[in-house]
Amino acid sequence: MSTLRSRLPAVTGHRLFWPLVVLVLLxxxxxxxxxxxxxxxxxxxxLYGSLVDILRLSAPLIxxxxxxxxxIATGGIDLSVGxxxxxxxxxxxxxxxxxxxxxxxxxxxxxxALAFGVALLLGVxxxxxxxxIGIQPIIATLILMVAGRGLAQLVTQGQIITVNSDPYRTIxxxxxxxxxxxIIVALAVTLLVAVLTRRTALxxxxxxxxxxxxxxxxAGVRARRITLxxxxxxxxxxxxxxxxxxxxxxxxxxxAAGLWVELDAILAVVIGGTSLAGGRFYLGGTxxxxxxxxxxxxxxxxxxxxxxxxxxxxxxVVIVVCLIQAPAFRARLRRRAAxxxxxxxxxxxxxxxxxx
Amino acid sequence: MSQRHPVLTMTAISxxxxxxxxxxxxxxxxxxxxxxxxxxxxxxxxxxxxxxxTGVYGTDAGTVTLDGARxxxxxxxxxxxxxxxxxxxxxxxxxxxxxxENIFIGREPRRLGVVDWRAMRRRATxxxxxxDLHIDVTELLGSYSLAVQQMVAIARAVDVRARVxxxxxxxxxxxxxxxxxxxxxxxQLRDDGIAILFVTHFLDQVYGIADRITVxxxxxxxxxxxxxxxxxxxxxxxxxxxxxxxxxxxxxxAGNDPEAVAAGPPLVTAEGLGRTGSVAPFSLTIxxxxxxxxxxxxxxGRTEVARLFFGADRADQGQLTVDGTPTTIRNPVAAIDRNIxxxxxxxxxxxxxxxxxxxxxxxxxxxxxxxxxxxxxxRRQDELVQRWIEALxxxxxxxxxxxxxxxxxxxxxxxxxxWLITEPRLxxxxxxxxxxxxxxxxxxxxxxxxxxxxxxxxxxxSAELEEVLRLSHRVAVMRDRQMVTQLTNDDTLDADRVMNxxxxxxxxxxxxx
Ligand SMILES: Nc1ncnc2c1ncn2[C@@H]1O[C@H](COP(=O)(O)OP(=O)(O)OP(=O)(O)O)[C@@H](O)[C@H]1O
Ligand SMILES: [Mg+2]
Numbered sequence: 062m063s064t065l066r067s068r069l070p071a072v073t074g075h076r077l078f079w080p081l082v083v084l085v086l087l088x089x090x091x092x093x094x095x096x097x098x099x100x101x102x103x104x105x106x107x108l109y110g111s112l113v114d115i116l117r118l119s120a121p122l123i124x125x126x127x128x129x130x131x132x133i134a135t136g137g138i139d140l141s142v143g144x145x146x147x148x149x150x151x152x153x154x155x156x157x158x159x160x161x162x163x164x165x166x167x168x169x170x171x172x173x174a175l176a177f178g179v180a181l182l183l184g185v186x187x188x189x190x191x192x193x194i195g196i197q198p199i200i201a202t203l204i205l206m207v208a209g210r211g212l213a214q215l216v217t218q219g220q221i222i223t224v225n226s227d228p229y230r231t232i233x234x235x236x237x238x239x240x241x242x243x244i245i246v247a248l249a250v251t252l253l254v255a256v257l258t259r260r261t262a263l264x265x266x267x268x269x270x271x272x273x274x275x276x277x278x279x280a281g282v283r284a285r286r287i288t289l290x291x292x293x294x295x296x297x298x299x300x301x302x303x304x305x306x307x308x309x310x311x312x313x314x315x316x317a318a319g320l321w322v323e324l325d326a327i328l329a330v331v332i333g334g335t336s337l338a339g340g341r342f343y344l345g346g347t348x349x350x351x352x353x354x355x356x357x358x359x360x361x362x363x364x365x366x367x368x369x370x371x372x373x374x375x376x377x378v379v380i381v382v383c384l385i386q387a388p389a390f391r392a393r394l395r396r397r398a399a400x401x402x403x404x405x406x407x408x409x410x411x412x413x414x415x416x417x
Numbered sequence: 418m419s420q421r422h423p424v425l426t427m428t429a430i431s432x433x434x435x436x437x438x439x440x441x442x443x444x445x446x447x448x449x450x451x452x453x454x455x456x457x458x459x460x461x462x463x464x465x466x467x468x469x470x471t472g473v474y475g476t477d478a479g480t481v482t483l484d485g486a487r488x489x490x491x492x493x494x495x496x497x498x499x500x501x502x503x504x505x506x507x508x509x510x511x512x513x514x515x516x517x518e519n520i521f522i523g524r525e526p527r528r529l530g531v532v533d534w535r536a537m538r539r540r541a542t543x544x545x546x547x548x549d550l551h552i553d554v555t556e557l558l559g560s561y562s563l564a565v566q567q568m569v570a571i572a573r574a575v576d577v578r579a580r581v582x583x584x585x586x587x588x589x590x591x592x593x594x595x596x597x598x599x600x601x602x603x604x605q606l607r608d609d610g611i612a613i614l615f616v617t618h619f620l621d622q623v624y625g626i627a628d629r630i631t632v633x634x635x636x637x638x639x640x641x642x643x644x645x646x647x648x649x650x651x652x653x654x655x656x657x658x659x660x661x662x663x664x665x666x667x668x669x670x671a672g673n674d675p676e677a678v679a680a681g682p683p684l685v686t687a688e689g690l691g692r693t694g695s696v697a698p699f700s701l702t703i704x705x706x707x708x709x710x711x712x713x714x715x716x717x718g719r720t721e722v723a724r725l726f727f728g729a730d731r732a733d734q735g736q737l738t739v740d741g742t743p744t745t746i747r748n749p750v751a752a753i754d755r756n757i758x759x760x761x762x763x764x765x766x767x768x769x770x771x772x773x774x775x776x777x778x779x780x781x782x783x784x785x786x787x788x789x790x791x792x793x794x795x796r797r798q799d800e801l802v803q804r805w806i807e808a809l810x811x812x813x814x815x816x817x818x819x820x821x822x823x824x825x826x827x828x829x830x831x832x833x834x835x836w837l838i839t840e841p842r843l844x845x846x847x848x849x850x851x852x853x854x855x856x857x858x859x860x861x862x863x864x865x866x867x868x869x870x871x872x873x874x875x876x877x878x879s880a881e882l883e884e885v886l887r888l889s890h891r892v893a894v895m896r897d898r899q900m901v902t903q904l905t906n907d908d909t910l911d912a913d914r915v916m917n918x919x920x921x922x923x924x925x926x927x928x929x930x
Binding site: 260261262263265266268269272273275276277278279280281282283287340341 | 727729748749750752759761766767768769770771772773777781782784785786789790791792793835
């Protein structure tokens with residue numbers, strides 16, 4: 062039964078097979094271009110290298126994408142995460158810049174708490190618009206996507222606020238036990254979200270709401286609370302990502318911070334196998350998706366592909382990944398490739414969705 | 418008859434889903450001008466055979482010929498274009514479009530290249546009038562009951578003027594009148610030479626109309642017979658694959674005595690409960706251990722009554738009393754809090770979450786009541802799910818399959834299990850045996866009697882009057898969204914008296930006092 066032959070399709074058919082293949086290919090291409098790409102060094106007890114950099118730079122995207130996964134699982138979408146990144150970064154930097162001693166740990170912690178609180182409020186705002194007032198998620202979060210940028214501008218008064226705070230910088234570029242601090246934070250939040258959704262019944266309930274909202278309501282699910290909750294989680298994740306992004310450059314730019322991160326996050330979620338229609342979500346997939354996107358972005362810079370073609374290049378890779386993941390496309394490929402001998406692959410997925 | 422050539426032949430069809438051999442070398446043929454009943458238990462492979470035929474699924478082996486030419490459809494659209502028109506088991510029209518649009522989608526009447534909306538409305542209205550359905554065709558389809566949606570799907574399929582018409586359990590939520598209409602239309606089409614493939618679990622409909630019967634069991638062909646040569650008992654034995662005595666029908670007067678339960682403590686009392694535009698104020702008391710049946714025609718407001726008890730819709734007048742305490746039930750959460758459960762007739766849109774597994778669907782209501790912070794322990798899940806998979810013989814008996822991969826009848830059982838594990842005190846069942854095979858149907862009916870014996874109150878809705886009469890202690894009769902009368906189910910109550918009450922709006926003539 063479990064010969065290699067019969068197992069092979071199970072491997073290639075796995076959700077994450079193609080994203081992982083593309084990820085490996087990207088890394089290979091980078092290595093060919095610059096052989097030192099794979100090397101990781103230990104300097105002063107800290108790990109350095111391109112791979113470590115990619116991980117570190119992925120951290121904020123991973124966070125945003127985690128929150129986005131939950132929102133998308135309920136059948137919603139959160140376009141405002143980029144603005145939340147900007148606002149939380151701006152609030153934190155503003156508060157720190159007003160401190161007499163920017164290096165005081167207490168001041169930084171207060172700044173983080175304050176900014177995190179603001180992010181939570183923004184999440185409650187989104188959640189209220191969607192769950193209580195009943196505005197379509199794409200519109201509801203579009204409001205904050207636009208208004209949030211304005212809010213960030215207001216906080217920074219149109220300036221770029223620079224801070225000179227070592228504790229704050231640590232969030233972006235510091236190290237802990239040899240690893241970049243940002244990676245550890247991303248890991249911790251990932252674990253937290255995984256435990257929150259999979260050790261409790263939250264994950265299943267989210268999937269029920271996303272899979273069939275009316276059936277869930279009639280089964281007694283308090284769909285409103287759940288919906289509100291996922292938007293708050295999403296904003297919280299974006300808030301933390303905001304710290305990382307601004308700490309990376311020690312400055313908050315209301316205009317540029319987190320710009321377009323919502324699109325990268327949505328892509329990461331979709332590449333990870335979660336459907337935009339809602340329902341089942343896969344946190345592991347989301348992380349692979351985020352790593353893929355970040356590797357792509359980094360490669361584009363590293364290979365000094367000129368900025369005009371860079372975006373195009375990125376788009377092409379994303380389209381390819383999405384295509385080879387689509388069941389309909391794969392069924393077509395398989396049919397085309399069908400040899401005279403009858404196929405030994407197990408039954409192909411249903412082609413069209415006509416339930417029962 | 419043997420001179421003619423079949424219009425459709427399926428030979429040695431096999432279809433394997435991961436872990437399930439849904440069809441195994443099945444042959445099937447369909448002659449022009451015949452109604453051919455495809456029979457089998459839940460999960461036997463009937464719907465799969467149909468979907469393989471129309472190209473919803475690819476086959477793993479076997480061939481299909483239409484008019485002597487080999488075909489392999491890539492999807493329902495192509496099948497329709499080739500003259501094979503299908504009504505699938507689950508109504509799969511578009512609830513967000515109007516009735517008229519649903520009927521003409523893909524073949525809209527056009528004038529000068531643009532859709533002629535007026536002609537579309539007119540023709541849709543005419544078409545529905547032919548099957549005695551008088552509704553506003555500009556309304557969204559989703560605003561109508563499942564039975565109406567089913568009729569619309571049938572009207573659409575019939576209007577396509579196909580050579581082969583496939584009806585997969587088209588009558589599962591229809592009342593006697595609509596069934597009669599449908600059978601009339603089917604006879605007419607048959608006489609015009611159209612070949613009809615008909616799937617149903619109602620034996621009387623089979624014997625009323627089918628010329629020929631093919632029986633499947635566990636994905637295998639059992640055989641094909643002219644209807645006249647296969648008596649009802651023999652048919653059932655072929656379907657279940659064993660002698661019939663294991664399936665004795667339930668005792669007509671099993672369970673509690675109607676007088677006795679009505680004298681017992683009331684569990685839920687509705688006084689003047691109603692909702693504008695949905696159902697007129699009514700009063701109804703359901704006692705512990707009592708089964709109250711709701712009878713009435715299509716659109717008479719049976720489901721609406723059920724929804725008010727459960728808070729699926731909010732009542733805007735009247736008072737509900739549960740256990741002697743006046744309460745308002747504003748939403749399902751409040752109802753479940755008071756141990757009321759509601760098993761919707763529309764399992765696809767209001768019942769199951771197709772993507773989730775059998776296990777998850779079964780524990781959903783229980784989990785929702787506990788709140789997400791207190792997950793039902795895995796061991797308890799296994800225990801409950803296993804128990805009900807066995808009790809209701811849900812097949813395949815694998816709790817980790819996505820529920821949408823189950824056959825229609827088995828999905829219905831999963832929905833039932835979801836509510837049974839919550840051990841409700843009032844169980845509202847809206848068409849609980851819809852699409853369920855005869856064996857399992859008796860099982861479920863017996864279960865209802867047993868639960869009532871154990872003190873559970875049941876509000877039972879079914880388009881099958883016979884079933885309502887068999888189970889209920891009392892029958893509340895609905896007509897035009899009003900509850901017109903309530904009849905105690907003593908020895909004198911029969912289908913005729915209930916039909917009379919429906920027809921006369923509750924003013925029984927010549928009935929015993
Ligand atoms: N998409 C699918 N994926 C996996 N298994 C499936 C799928 N569709 C059907 N099956 C399985 O194939 C078998 C036959 O199902 P089918 O729907 O054909 O039964 P049926 O005879 O129509 O039953 P019913 O009377 O309940 O409608 C069942 O065991 C079912 O679980
Ligand atoms: Mg079926």
